[in-house]
Amino acid sequence: xxxxxxxxxxxxxxxxxxxxxxxxxxxxxxxxxxxxxxxxxxxxxxxxxxxxxxxxxxxxxxxxxxxxxxxxxxxxxxxxxxxxxxxxxxxxxxxxxxxxxxxxxxxxxxxxxxxxxxxxxxxxxxxxxxxxxxxxxxxxxxxxxxxxxxxxxxxxxxxxxxxxxxxxxxxxxxxxxxxxxxxxxxxxxxxxxxxxxxxxxxxxxxxxxxxxxxxxxxxxxxxxxxxxxxxxxxxxxxxxxxxxxxxxxxxxxxxxxxxxxxxxxxxxxxxxxxxxxxxxxxxxxxxxxxxxxxxxxxxxxxxxxxxxxxxxxxxxxxxxxxxxxxxxxxxxxxxxxxxxxxxxxxxxxxxxxxxxxxxxxxxxxxxxxxxxxxxxxxxxxxxxxxxxxxxxxxxxxxxxxxxxxxxxxxxxxxxxxxxxxxxxxxxxxxxx
Ligand SMILES: *Cc1c(COP(=O)(O)O)cnc(C)c1O
Numbered sequence: 001x002x003x004x005x006x007x008x009x010x011x012x013x014x015x016x017x018x019x020x021x022x023x024x025x026x027x028x029x030x031x032x033x034x035x036x037x038x039x040x041x042x043x044x045x046x047x048x049x050x051x052x053x054x055x056x057x058x059x060x061x062x063x064x065x066x067x068x069x070x071x072x073x074x075x076x077x078x079x080x081x082x083x084x085x086x087x088x089x090x091x092x093x094x095x096x097x098x099x100x101x102x103x104x105x106x107x108x109x110x111x112x113x114x115x116x117x118x119x120x121x122x123x124x125x126x127x128x129x130x131x132x133x134x135x136x137x138x139x140x141x142x143x144x145x146x147x148x149x150x151x152x153x154x155x156x157x158x159x160x161x162x163x164x165x166x167x168x169x170x171x172x173x174x175x176x177x178x179x180x181x182x183x184x185x186x187x188x189x190x191x192x193x194x195x196x197x198x199x200x201x202x203x204x205x206x207x208x209x210x211x212x213x214x215x216x217x218x219x220x221x222x223x224x225x226x227x228x229x230x231x232x233x234x235x236x237x238x239x240x241x242x243x244x245x246x247x248x249x250x251x252x253x254x255x256x257x258x259x260x261x262x263x264x265x266x267x268x269x270x271x272x273x274x275x276x277x278x279x280x281x282x283x284x285x286x287x288x289x290x291x292x293x294x295x296x297x298x299x300x301x302x303x304x305x306x307x308x309x310x311x312x313x314x315x316x317x318x319x320x321x322x323x324x325x326x327x328x329x330x331x332x333x334x335x336x337x338x339x340x341x342x343x344x345x346x347x348x349x350x351x352x353x354x355x356x357x358x359x360x361x362x363x364x365x366x367x368x369x370x371x372x373x374x375x376x377x378x379x380x381x382x383x384x385x386x387x388x389x390x391x392x393x394x395x396x397x398x399x400x401x402x403x404x405x406x407x408x409x410x411x412x413x414x415x416x417x418x419x420x421x422x423x424x425x426x427x428x429x430x431x432x
Contacts, residue, residue, distance in 0.1 A: 046391075120218040220242060241261060
């Protein structure tokens with residue numbers, strides 16, 4: 001729908017909900033209980049996704065099998081633990097646009113990032129630089145800086161952080177391409193977030209991957225804010241690696257098991273340096289307990305330890321919902337839902353707030369980042385007391401993420417109504 005067709009009314013929001021083909025998915029999630037007497041408007045699925053109602057049953061099944069089968073559960077649990085991670089592979093691969101051989105669920109995000117850097121950041125005296133987006137998520141900055149130092153280089157020289165042009169808040173793809181070309185032969189790795197956690201900008205990963213590979217650099221993506229949020233085609237884009245977590249848009253619960261992608265072109269290359277552990281060893285001979293590591297072909301060969309089954313159970317619950325809804329339909333709804341929220345914010349037209357997230361749908365996911373004048377946190381606090389669960393990011397941004405799986409158009413309208421009231425705008429026609 002063209003965003004010009006939106007109307008800022010509760011009835012209109014309800015009519016969008018009534019015609020939403022994904023509306024029934026809201027029922028599959030547990031919403032937090034009302035706070036301060038107000039129903040909760042949950043907009044922090046970009047931070048911790050809601051609990052799928054099936055999560056408890058899936059986790060209980062593993063507790064039950066552990067109780068009744070003990071060690072036999074590795075082979076005889078309803079979903080045997082030995083190959084448990086394999087039950088997640090296909091659906092996870094679908095979410096990130098990868099082949100199953102390129103996808104593995106393991107560890108947590110920053111750990112996976114380090115494991116991928118071990119394999120794909122192999123600096124030489126000539127080619128040693130890493131390019132990332134400026135103000136990347138801190139964990140990513142720490143990870144790359146520590147890897148640079150680990151190899152004996154100086155982050156002050158080896159780390160290139162791309163900043164927006166003067167007066168702009170988001171990056172232009174052509175500027176990234178030019179910088180990649182300029183640093184050319186000195187670039188060992190280009191690594192971007194799929195969606196920047198602060199601005200909500202979705203990077204043009206196909207173009208970045210192209211430019212990096214043309215320059216002869218490896219290319220990787222951190223998809224923490226992209227997986228389950230925007231359309232991804234990791235295989236086609238030709239990234240060397242990607243990592244993501246599954247407690248944000250993927251709703252697998254706090255500390256959930258993360259994902260990693262290694263492109264198929266590396267699948268059979270057992271010479272790539274890596275930190276090895278027995279779970280990455282060839283499955284046919286793993287239990288022969290031999291002294292030499294033979295990696296499984298593909299992303300699974302980067303596993304180190306046997307994984308946490310209870311955590312994978314909740315991820316399985318969530319991925320089944322994703323498979324049922326389908327990323328394509330989710331993205332379609334997402335564009336409309338976030339477009340509606342953006343439209344409503346424009347109706348408020350108050351100089352104290354500005355949306356810094358790009359307005360082109362190809363350049364963002366569901367999150368809108370609202371900059372607050374003078375970094376006045378009291379607006380955020382008022383929203384919170386009114387039942388809005390959003391998040392404040394220093395120095396001056398409120399992030400709201402209407403998630404297409406479980407948020408609806410009435411939620412967006414509810415936010416608009418409350419925000420308008422908190423800004424002291426008229427409440428005429430919108431009720432209290
Ligand atoms: C959320 C997030 C993380 C968090 O890292 P963990 O290892 O899961 O604690 C890292 N990087 C990015 C870009 C994130 O958005």
